[in-house]
Amino acid sequence: MKRRQFLSGLSSSAAALASLSVPGIALGQKERPRITDIRMHRLRTLGETGIMESAWAPGRPYMRRIGGGSFTEILTDQGIAGIAPGMNPANIDRMKQILVGQDPFDNEALGHQMRYTNGAANNWRDVGCIEIALWDIVGKVAGQPLYKLWGAQKDKVPAYASMIQLSTPQERAETAAKLQAEGWQGIKIRLHHLDMKEDIRTIEMVRDAVGDDFTIMTDANQAQSSGIWQPGVQWDFTRALDTARALKDLNVYWLEEPLRRYDFDGLSELNRMVDIPLAGGENNQGVQEFQWMLERGVYDILQPEILVTEGVQGLRAVAALALANHKLVIPHHGGGQLGTVAQLHMIGTWPHCPWIEILNDPPISPYSNGFAVMNNAPIVDSEGFMAMPSGPGLGVEIDRDLILAD
Template sequence: MKISEIDIRLCRHHSGMTGGELRDGQGSELEFLVITCKTDEGLSASSFGYAGRGARPAGEIAATSLKPFFLGRDPLYREKNWQDFRVSDRWWHLTPIYSFGPFDVACWLLSAQAAGQPLYKYLGAYRDEVPVYASSLVLPQPADYAEQALAVKAAGWAGYKLHPPGDYAFDLEAHRLVREAVGPEFTLMSDPVAAYTTEQALRMGRELERLDYHWFEEPLADENFHGLRELTRVLDIPIAGAEVLAKRPYSMAECIASRVVDIVRADVSWGGGVTAVMKSAHLADAFGVQCEIHTAIYHPLELVNLHCAAAIKNSEFFELLWPTDYFDFGLAQPLVIENGKAQLPQGPGLGAELDWDLIEDATFDVL
């Protein structure tokens, strides 16, 4: 089986986001790619691809560096493709962390389709459902986080994670109000997205311990190994990180071996596709470390994340951004969540159909 044709769609979706939901205050039209790989045996698989703030530059990189690489290759030879691209990328491609992922995802989906198995069973299933938690965007006031956390709890989901704006006093108030609102038993996490100094992170970590938060994610930049290692050493609350390191899982290995963080993060979008997620999870598992699957933003990619989470033991949750209606486009049918757990589809490959009417409407160019 060989990949005989690749289409790269440049897409723009009007989500309704105003810009206040992100710390930099800039609005986002949620531009994305849709990568379609067709084989000489008549199989076809498509994956959404992250595009940052522009599908045009992301698509040009994909068309220049990834499309020529994958054309003519066998999607079943995923490890060879992975290893060969490591060499190719170093020789002056140096692509962004999100470029390889959708092509790797498409190869896995083609392979699972050929085997007649849903992706998670093709990988080697561990479970058929995964507890889901909601992950906030940046909200205007501390009380808004408490109100949102109550809505998530009322929906029956398993937990809630705050993305506060990064002002220490605001953030601390938000974390306190959320805990007061949901009570002592509901699972809460914090992710300030590298907003603090080491000293602020240490103080916030101690406050979160008193509030019984489940983990403290990316309090410092992922590459700040020295500061993160100190937080991990001093604090009892688990420190999570490594979600935007390049060259994972290899760069992640040092984070695990020398306890830069307590929990590592991986996802199919920013981390190198299904191959990288499974390598990362298995590496972490060998050290007795959790590898929590990080949101891939767009629900067609979240579904691939879910397949990976269902094929590993050392990931406690499945993450979805809230409000979900900003990001739940792209699938013909919504993700199924029952009793706070995301359910795995049973069809071959992705196990679900993409919403091609929406994709067609969103497409502004094809490369």
């Protein structure tokens, strides 16, 4: 694509992006806080729930734990702190050079500096973490939850339980029925068994178990690698086409990432030939990649990830592009802790986002494992909805009793 065409496409979304700006806060320049420090804290593990192998990482099972991990904290001279997922400790000093002494409200300009200084695509996670923490500060100063600052569109959203392991048809059917009984409205199932018949049989049994009033999504996990090889079963075009057509007959909502990440030709041709919506984008870096996908007709549903797709700025830009192109945007899960909460606030502002993805594969890996680090974590209620936090900023706080000494 020519540079002029790309810039033209971005400018067409300017109005949508402008509508996402923060309302004026009645604070003078000298009254706003200034950044004094950036810290990364490790968190204590509360327990272990069992070993599970992720479908996208075959051959690498690991112990699932309650709590643990880390979080980033940005401090200010007014005692207001912002929190975010844990960043790479090796990059904290570089971020301090940019941020200490600065106004957190200037996060747009600071974000562009971080992208340039921090090594572009190799460090999107760190940029995303810092941006989340800066916005948390802004929300706390304003006394408003972020989704209200950004322009609220809804106060809650249905959550779908995103499965983690590649399992048997019988087990997936039993799990889906249990989740439905708990109030969940949808489930995403990993589908890339050795035999395609096993994939289809899995969905047939799940559909039989939950009936027609329950949403089923599927994920082929074929775009994990940026190259042409990844571990596990790799689909060709024929398998993707045959699977997509069979899933449509079973009333599956979408098929996710059925071909390699950058096989835009194959994906656009597949999308042209099937009726089931195709979804993807969780590992795509940079807003321009989503622009290319939209121009090529690669996906019907965009799935950017806040810790991959250029942080808060990038995710909001992708959402604006999707809206301008009449596509849905349903972000990747956000990591299962503070990144998920940040995305929840964004979803609260988007009319074209009907779901939130929550990693939840009980009993070994329920979503409560990751959310255990927060005192007031959001929950999936008995009707399958997750409400936007009502407190200022992210609206959640880390349980500081879990912080490990340095």
